[in-house]
Amino acid sequence: MWWIYALLSAVFAALTAIFAKVGIKGVDSDLATALRTVVILVLAWGIVFFKGSARHLTELTKTNWAFLILSGCATGLSWIFYFKALQIGRVSWVAPVDKLSVAIAIVLAVVFLGEPLTLKTALGAGFIILGTLVLIA
Known part of the structure; x- marks a missing residue:
């Protein structure tokens, strides 16, 4: 599943890249990111309240809060740089470079989370990197 x-x-x-490229034409990319973030905020909290998940807020630990806040900061910075890159670059270049995050996440998971690096995983990450280089060269 x-x-x-x-x-x-x-x-x-993928739709985000296409919609964003059209939506940021002639707009400051930071303003566009902020507007997108408000939409996401409303959508995410709407889902939380619809499902009744808000009652679990009190169950979050300090560690949960700290790492979710760090994750939110990383997401926000990712979006800001992504929108800026989309504004000045082609989607067919920006999107593949952005997807290098998959290979980077694999390395970080091995180093910081102790996840095993199998041959299959290493080859997959290598192919992602190679594919990105082919697409942007």
Whole structure:
């Protein structure tokens, strides 16, 4: 089931690039990112309240809070740089470079989370890097 969510994530990420490229034409990329963030904020909290998940807020630990805040900061910076890159670059170049995050995440997961680096995973990350280089060269 996880792969269905991952595939949907990839589809919506692709749509994000296309919609954003059109939407940021003639607009400051930081303003566009802020507007997008408000939409996401409303959508995410709407889902939380609709599902009744808000009642679990009190169950979050200090560690949960700290790392979710760090994750939010990383996401925000990622979006700011992504929108700026989309504004001045081609989607067919920006999107593949952005997807290098997959290979970077694999390395970080091995180093910081102790996840195993199998030959298959290493080859996959290598192919992502190689594919990115082919697409942007």
